[in-house]
Amino acid sequence: MLAQLENQFHDLYLEYFHKAEAHRRWNVLNDVPWADITTTPNEEIARVVQTFMAVEMYLPDYTSKIMHLVRSSRGRAWFQANWGYEESKHSLVLELWITKSGARSVDQIRAFQDDILSREWNLHYETPLEMIIYTTFQEFATSVNYRGLRRVAMQQSADPALDKALTLLARDETGHFEFFKNGVKLFMDVDRDRVLEALNKVIHTFRMPAQTLIPDFGAHGKLLKELGIFDDRIFLRDVVRPVLKALGVQSEELREARHRLGAA
Ligand SMILES: [Fe+2]
Numbered sequence: 001m002l003a004q005l006e007n008q009f010h011d012l013y014l015e016y017f018h019k020a021e022a023h024r025r026w027n028v029l030n031d032v033p034w035a036d037i038t039t040t041p042n043e044e045i046a047r048v049v050q051t052f053m054a055v056e057m058y059l060p061d062y063t064s065k066i067m068h069l070v071r072s073s074r075g076r077a078w079f080q081a082n083w084g085y086e087e088s089k090h091s092l093v094l095e096l097w098i099t100k101s102g103a104r105s106v107d108q109i110r111a112f113q114d115d116i117l118s119r120e121w122n123l124h125y126e127t128p129l130e131m132i133i134y135t136t137f138q139e140f141a142t143s144v145n146y147r148g149l150r151r152v153a154m155q156q157s158a159d160p161a162l163d164k165a166l167t168l169l170a171r172d173e174t175g176h177f178e179f180f181k182n183g184v185k186l187f188m189d190v191d192r193d194r195v196l197e198a199l200n201k202v203i204h205t206f207r208m209p210a211q212t213l214i215p216d217f218g219a220h221g222k223l224l225k226e227l228g229i230f231d232d233r234i235f236l237r238d239v240v241r242p243v244l245k246a247l248g249v250q251s252e253e254l255r256e257a258r259h260r261l262g263a264a
Pocket residue numbers: 056087090142173
């Protein structure tokens with residue numbers, strides 16, 4: 001059974017990888033219209049971009065810790081390597097926008113990044129099943145965040161460079177979500193109750209990486225809420241609901257499993 005699951009994960013990875021190579025690769029320098037950048041950015045937008053960049057900067061922790069958890073699974077380990085490459089471009093492109101737009105100087109951004117990297121991200125859950133469920137929600141939520149920021153940024157200043165960068169990032173995050181979501185479905189085919197139990201646990205304890213990593217998350221969370229980019233209500237309506245639908249899980253089934261299995 002386990003060997004079959006791993007073969008399926010490997011097939012899932014190959015499908016993901018070839019699709020990404022054929023349709024989703026982009027270039028940080030060439031695919032963003034940097035020459036058209038608006039050089040008087042809105043400060044609130046700049047603050048949100050800087051915090052999203054900070055979250056993307058925990059790449060060494062995300063890649064090393066998740067890779068260690070799934071190292072014996074070729075499909076999942078190779079995916080993590082490819083995922084790391086794609087995520088590495090996210091902080092780069094956001095950083096370029098911040099400095100090229102004049103929102104922050106290079107020195108300011110270096111000092112900020114030193115402070116960010118002095119902290120460490122830790123796995124939110126211990127098992128591969130719980131972590132793949134967590135990352136399914138987290139990737140979807142991240143794409144919702146980038147789309148929300150893009151919508152607000154376009155209303156404020158219509159910067160073509162930021163518009164394109166956020167479009168590319170949201171598209172990558174959706175690609176990541178697809179892989180993780182399809183992976184959760186593989187686990188469901190093996191043991192649906194176990195997945196329902198873990199789903200209940202993750203939904204009830206979910207926290208975005210920023211909530212555990214950003215020291216002044218209160219102010220950041222307030223700004224995201226004020227700008228209509230992200231809050232608890234948006235999480236339930238625009239993340240939990242569509243992700244459950246994509247997994248083919250009804251909220252009644254989840255509730256019933258919670259009572260039956262005594263999960264969180
Ligand atoms: Fe990302």
